[in-house]
Amino acid sequence: MGTLLKLTLIGICLAFVAERIVQLSHRLNFSREVEPIDLPNCQLLKGIEYGSEDIEILPNGLAFISSGLKYPGLMNFAPEKPGEIFLWDLNEKNLRPSSLRFSSGFDISTFSPHGISTYIDEKDDTVYLLVVNHPHYKTTIEIFQFEEEENVLKHLKTIKHELLWNVNNIVALGPESFYATNDYYFSDFTMRHLELFFGLGWSDVVYYSPSEVRQVASGFYSANGIAMSTDKTFIYIADSFGHTLNVLEKHANWSLSPVKVLQLDTILDNLVVDPNTGDIWTAGHPNGKKVLLYNPDDLSGSEVVRVQNIHSDNPIVTQVYVNNGSVIQASSVAAVYEGKLFVGTVFHKAVYCDLE
Ligand SMILES: *[C@@H]1O[C@H](CO)[C@@H](O)[C@H](O)[C@H]1NC(C)=O
Ligand SMILES: *[C@@H]1O[C@H](CO)[C@@H](O)[C@H](O)[C@H]1NC(C)=O
Ligand SMILES: *[C@@H]1O[C@H](CO)[C@@H](O)[C@H](O)[C@H]1NC(C)=O
Numbered sequence: 290m291g292t293l294l295k296l297t298l299i300g301i302c303l304a305f306v307a308e309r310i311v312q313l314s315h316r317l318n319f320s321r322e323v324e325p326i327d328l329p330n331c332q333l334l335k336g337i338e339y340g341s342e343d344i345e346i347l348p349n350g351l352a353f354i355s356s357g358l359k360y361p362g363l364m365n366f367a368p369e370k371p372g373e374i375f376l377w378d379l380n381e382k383n384l385r386p387s388s389l390r391f392s393s394g395f396d397i398s399t400f401s402p403h404g405i406s407t408y409i410d411e412k413d414d415t416v417y418l419l420v421v422n423h424p425h426y427k428t429t430i431e432i433f434q435f436e437e438e439e440n441v442l443k444h445l446k447t448i449k450h451e452l453l454w455n456v457n458n459i460v461a462l463g464p465e466s467f468y469a470t471n472d473y474y475f476s477d478f479t480m481r482h483l484e485l486f487f488g489l490g491w492s493d494v495v496y497y498s499p500s501e502v503r504q505v506a507s508g509f510y511s512a513n514g515i516a517m518s519t520d521k522t523f524i525y526i527a528d529s530f531g532h533t534l535n536v537l538e539k540h541a542n543w544s545l546s547p548v549k550v551l552q553l554d555t556i557l558d559n560l561v562v563d564p565n566t567g568d569i570w571t572a573g574h575p576n577g578k579k580v581l582l583y584n585p586d587d588l589s590g591s592e593v594v595r596v597q598n599i600h601s602d603n604p605i606v607t608q609v610y611v612n613n614g615s616v617i618q619a620s621s622v623a624a625v626y627e628g629k630l631f632v633g634t635v636f637h638k639a640v641y642c643d644l645e
Pocket of ligand 2 (some may be wrong): 538
């Protein structure tokens with residue numbers, strides 16, 4: 290090969306890599322710094338030190354919190370400790386969250402809980418808790434029945450399916466049916482970094498029921514949080530690395546069709562819909578580098594964003610709480626209950642504050 294041709298090819302490769310790095314630094318917001326925004330009366334939740342990745346609040350004020358996620362590439366302060374589900378009664382906030390017991394037979398030693406979702410059977414008020422689990426870094430969906438009298442999670446079923454290859458979060462549609470987001474196309478550590486580097490939009494959303502499993506949405510950089518509108522007709526999906534909140538219409542046959550896409554600034558993580566107002570709450574990572582490359586001298590911050598009137602022509606996006614990591618690092622979820630904001634994190638503590 291001639292020298293000129295070689296140089297030209299090397300030049301093209303370098304230009305391509307440089308362009309990819311620019312794209313990547315944009316998607317991960319490598320250089321974004323945020324101004325703190327405080328709320329009154331913020332307090333840390335007692336006993337939660339190793340993550341509070343997802344929070345589900347039942348209408349009666351009982352909250353489930355998933356803690357102790359082990360996930361490739363993300364920090365974990367207690368890698369030997371199995372994951373936990375905490376229960377916290379928001380009507381008795383001075384009490385500590387309690388770590389729920391599991392019925393015998395469920396393997397807690399490999400428990401690594403990620404997204405959670407609840408389903409309440411209207412006939413008998415039975416509460417089902419669906420949990421994305423990563424035993425040995427694989428994906429299963431665990432279905433529990435919550436036995437409130439004994440504070441026990443009774444394990445009913447483990448779901449595995451080839452289409453549920455790398456699930457991040459779920460929204461329950463029934464005791465055994467749900468929509469699930471696969472945040473990466475590849476499960477392998479190296480391949481998923483290449484996926485991120487090349488900006489492959491291969492992440493998707495899957496509908497699961499015992500009788501049918503299929504892909505219902507695709508084309509996301511990293512489909513993460515998922516939630517349902519209060520009237521149950523729309524599904525909201527957070528595309529973390531796309532920085533978008535996606536609205537999809539849900540059809541009777543469980544298909545989803547795109548309605549609109551809202552661009553945000555943050556690397557949004559989980560989504561929670563306020564049952565009273567329909568507002569969408571998300572917590573996110575202001576700067577992707579800080580959360581993916583943990584550095585105790587340059588902590589990952591937290592950012593809570595509220596989206597109002599998503600279905601109107603002018604949704605209102607508000608940064609409600611922002612912290613530089615001095616209080617909580619790597620926020621992943623924000624939920625509201627009776628004038629209070631609850632913020633959970635991927636691997637750190639959890640905090641609650643008054644909403645003004
Ligand atoms: C962060 O990401 C958003 C959305 O892609 C973009 O508009 C913004 O310019 C980025 N900020 C920085 C500092 O990279
Ligand atoms: C589901 O229903 C929608 C709306 O009625 C329709 O457009 C779509 O083709 C259906 N999809 C399947 C897989 O049946
Ligand atoms: C983070 O914020 C706190 C309180 O607002 C401040 O004291 C501290 O210096 C900040 N840290 C960094 C690294 O900016």
